[in-house]
Amino acid sequence: MASLLQVNNLSKSYKLDGFWFNRKSITALEPLSFDIQAYKTLAIVGETASGKSTLAKLLVGAEKPTTGSIKLNGQTLQHGNFKQRCQHIRMIFQDSGTTLNPSLTIQQLLDEPLRLNTDLNEVERNNLIRETLQKVGLLGDHMSFYPHMFSGGQKQRISLARAIILKPQVIILDEALAALDPSLRSQMINLLLDLQQQMGLAYILISHNLGIVRHFSDKMMVLCKGRVLEVGDTQKLLKQPQHKYTKKLIMNQHFQLLKN
Amino acid sequence: MNLLDIRNLSIKLMTASTPILAVDRVSLTMKEGEVRGLVGESGSGKSLLAQAIVGVLDDKWQVDADRFHWRGIDLMRLTLDERKKIISKDVAMIFQEPMACLDPTTTIGEQLEEAVDIEQLTGFFWQKKQQRKLAAANLLHKVGIKNHEICTKSYPHQLTEALCQRVMIAMALARRPLLLIADEPTAAMESTNQNQIFRLLASLNQLKNMSILLISHDLENVTHWTNTITVMYSGQFVEAGTTQHIFNQPYHPYTRALVDSSPKANMQIPLKSRLMTLPGSIPILQHLPIGCRLGPRCPKAQKACVKAPKVKNYHGHQVSCHYSLKGSY
Numbered sequence: 001m002a003s004l005l006q007v008n009n010l011s012k013s014y015k016l017d018g019f020w021f022n023r024k025s026i027t028a029l030e031p032l033s034f035d036i037q038a039y040k041t042l043a044i045v046g047e048t049a050s051g052k053s054t055l056a057k058l059l060v061g062a063e064k065p066t067t068g069s070i071k072l073n074g075q076t077l078q079h080g081n082f083k084q085r086c087q088h089i090r091m092i093f094q095d096s097g098t099t100l101n102p103s104l105t106i107q108q109l110l111d112e113p114l115r116l117n118t119d120l121n122e123v124e125r126n127n128l129i130r131e132t133l134q135k136v137g138l139l140g141d142h143m144s145f146y147p148h149m150f151s152g153g154q155k156q157r158i159s160l161a162r163a164i165i166l167k168p169q170v171i172i173l174d175e176a177l178a179a180l181d182p183s184l185r186s187q188m189i190n191l192l193l194d195l196q197q198q199m200g201l202a203y204i205l206i207s208h209n210l211g212i213v214r215h216f217s218d219k220m221m222v223l224c225k226g227r228v229l230e231v232g233d234t235q236k237l238l239k240q241p242q243h244k245y246t247k248k249l250i251m252n253q254h255f256q257l258l259k260n
Numbered sequence: 261m262n263l264l265d266i267r268n269l270s271i272k273l274m275t276a277s278t279p280i281l282a283v284d285r286v287s288l289t290m291k292e293g294e295v296r297g298l299v300g301e302s303g304s305g306k307s308l309l310a311q312a313i314v315g316v317l318d319d320k321w322q323v324d325a326d327r328f329h330w331r332g333i334d335l336m337r338l339t340l341d342e343r344k345k346i347i348s349k350d351v352a353m354i355f356q357e358p359m360a361c362l363d364p365t366t367t368i369g370e371q372l373e374e375a376v377d378i379e380q381l382t383g384f385f386w387q388k389k390q391q392r393k394l395a396a397a398n399l400l401h402k403v404g405i406k407n408h409e410i411c412t413k414s415y416p417h418q419l420t421e422a423l424c425q426r427v428m429i430a431m432a433l434a435r436r437p438l439l440l441i442a443d444e445p446t447a448a449m450e451s452t453n454q455n456q457i458f459r460l461l462a463s464l465n466q467l468k469n470m471s472i473l474l475i476s477h478d479l480e481n482v483t484h485w486t487n488t489i490t491v492m493y494s495g496q497f498v499e500a501g502t503t504q505h506i507f508n509q510p511y512h513p514y515t516r517a518l519v520d521s522s523p524k525a526n527m528q529i530p531l532k533s534r535l536m537t538l539p540g541s542i543p544i545l546q547h548l549p550i551g552c553r554l555g556p557r558c559p560k561a562q563k564a565c566v567k568a569p570k571v572k573n574y575h576g577h578q579v580s581c582h583y584s585l586k587g588s589y
Contacts, residue, residue: 047450152302153541181301181542182478186521186535193532208451211480211524215531235531252451253524 002074003035004202005059005089005170010068012054028054029226031067036219038169039196041203043217043234045210045249051226052206056174059204061085072169087117090163094175096155100147106133106158107143113166128165136161137191153184157191164195172204177212189216210253214238222246263439263471264290264313267327271308271495273545274320280545282321283308284553286497287571287578288490290439293469295462297482297503299518300492303542306475309492310441313473314353315343331438352432353441358424362416368427369412372396375434399430404460422453429460440464441473446481458485479515480522483507491515494543494553496568501577511579511586513560514538552581560585 011031016024029051036042046052057063059070064079071077077085093099100109110129114120120128130140136157147155156176163171173192177185189212195201207213213220213234220234222243229243241247271283283305290296300306312323328335330350335343355361363371376395383391400408403426416424425445432440442461446454462485464470476482482489489506491498491514499512510516520536529535538557549555551566558565560583569582579586 047452151541151544182480182518183301183521183538184541186523186537189523190534190537193534209524211522215523215529215535249451252455 002037004038004073006035006071006074007059008033008069008071010055010058010070011066012051012058012063013066027226029058030228032221032228033068034219034221034231036170036202036204038200038202040219041196041205041217043205043207043213043220044223045208045213045220046223047208047249049225050223052223053174054226055223056091056172056204056206059170059172060089060091083117086113087166088168089170089172090166090168091172091174092156092159092163092176094179096159096176096179097147097152099159100155102147105144105146109147109158110143110162110165113162117166132161132165135164135195137187153180153187156180156184156188160188160191160195164199164201167199168201170202170204172206174206175208177207178209185212192216210238210250222249261292261332262289262329263292263294263331264288265327265329266313266325269309269312269323269325269328271305271312271317272322272324274322279322281495281548282545283312283495284497284568286492286495287500290471290473292438293465293471294488295465295472295474295486297486297489298473298475298492299477299479299482299489300498301477301542303494303545304492305495306477306492307443308495310353310443310473310475313347313441314351315340315347349435350438351441352435352437352439353443354425354428354432354445356444356447358428359416359421361428362424364416367413367415368419369393369396372399372412372427372431372434375399375431377435395434399433400427402433403427403430405430420453421449422456425449425457426460429457429464433464436468437470439471439473441475443475444477445474447477454481461485479507479518480524491518494548496553497571497578497580498554499577499579499581501579505577509589511574511577511584512581513558513583513585514554516585517559 009031012029013025013027016026018024034042044052044055058065061079061082069076072088107129111125114125114128129143133140133142138154138157150158177188180188196203205213205217217234220232220237221228222230224245230237230246238250241250266288268285268287269283270281270285272279273282286309298306311317317323325336330346333346373392373396376392381388381391396412397408400411405411405426446457461472465472474482474486483503486503488502490500493514499506499510499515506515507519510519517536517538523535540557543549543553551568555561555565562583564582569580571578571580574586
């Protein structure tokens with residue numbers, strides 16, 4: 001199967017201010033390569049400052065990579081060409097409450113990406129919004145509500161609706177499940193899995209909850225200080241971690257909770 | 261003797277029209293040297309309960325209880341001042357975001373010295389300042405900060421989240437409390453840092469025989485560290501028992517759902533399969549269902565559930581449900 005997203009030698013370093021000979025740079029992400037197929041999930045695990053979020057930012061195009069290229073369906077994605085990229089790669093953030101504009105209704109919120117990226121007319125757009133809301137388990141009537149009228153779990157669903165409304169191929173979940181209550185979190189996991197089956201989405205899951213990573217992902221990548229320590233099949237990696245750092249991560253989460 | 265014995269505690273929010281029952285007849289007992297987990301999702305009233313124990317709720321809230329005993333002393337009969345005296349000596353609390361709770365404009369050292377108990381200083385007045393410094397350094401050593409000089413000189417924003425939480429714990433330890441209430445001490449923390457804090461709390465519990473009430477929204481996070489667990493849902497008591505019982509044989513459908521929905525606890529379910537969940541979402545305070553508040557979401561709900569169930573006790577495993585799952589094990 002041909003890979004959907006191909007990343008080659010992607011790296012990012014930030015330059016610090018300084019004089020000519022004194023110029024320093026910080027490497028946030030050392031060169032890494034991976035590829036991901038449709039219907040698959042890649043999990044990225046690591047502590048803070050391990051470069052997880054930098055990688056996410058590079059993939060959606062919020063930051064310019066220092067080296068390397070990103071290819072989607074064999075086509076190179078140029079930095080700055082958002083028209084091309086934002087239709088195919090979408091992102092969901094951790095705190096859904098702050099990523100929704102509080103002064104817009106849900107309809108206006110979801111209308112925005114459609115108006116900017118498609119040439120549908122108003123009726124078609126409205127129908128699509130209604131359809132998408134139903135897909136994520138909300139009602140079409142929720143269109144005229146404002147974000148503050150929803151609970152945390154519902155807000156996360158709206159962010160998801162905003163992500164899938166352009167029929168993307170890749171969705172990046174940057175700690176999207178961390179802030180939810182456990183019973184809502186499992187609802188959300190079910191929803192994400194259903195959508196993956198229906199739409200053939202590829203997910204890039206950034207998380208530190210290894211329980212979710214184990215359940216949700218096919219491949220897994222461990223990052224530490226911008227360097228890739230291990231890549232591999234999630235099951236195998238969690239069962240037989242090679243690197244000391246990975247072992248420590250797994251130990252920390254007390255994988256075998258209470259056994260009967 | 262029980263350290264803390266609360267029977268049927270209700271907390272009402274007094275609004276202009278009708279009072280809202282935010283916490284509905286919750287019971288909680290704590291023994292000396294026990295680590296008890298208090299688990300509930302957001303809006304379950306667990307933080308309210310903690311605040312009611314410490315007595316920091318303002319006039320908007322009305323607290324009633326059938327019994328509210330602290331080491332045999334009935335707190336409801338005491339005046340506010342007497343009560344404050346007992347509670348501030350024996351109970352300490354640490355909060356969710358340590359950085360936000362520390363004063364950003366003063367150094368850690370000054371804040372710690374402020375917390376030092378004056379009764380524990382024995383010298384003459386000219387020796388007090390030195391002793392205070394020493395006591396603050398000792399407190400930092402107790403929570404595992406070896407290099408106290410750098411720490412006392414720095415401001416909260418210069419330290420990491422986990423270090424700040426250690427400082428908070430150090431402050432809580434200043435008066436040698438018998439009970440430490442930890443209100444989500446590790447929310448928004450890395451898993452390695454989370455473990456450090458939990459390990460510190462566990463060692464304090466074992467070395468100083470300090471009881472800990474560990475509040476958390478996630479059942480799977482606290483199971484490793486607690487002896488007993490109390491589960492709450494939407495302001496109502498759900499289930500209480502030993503950690504083993506709650507985790508392996510929950511009697512209440514809600515606890516069952518919590519355990520089943522955790523991917524960490526269910527290693528044997530196939531990958532990418534659907535997780536067990538309860539339908540719907542947590543009710544908001546303005547629209548609480550009558551009777552058992554889990555009713556509309558509960559898979560076992562029947563006609564009787566419009567009346568709130570009585571708490572049943574099976575050998576210390578308490579459950580509040582008409583149709584408990586006891587028979588199914």
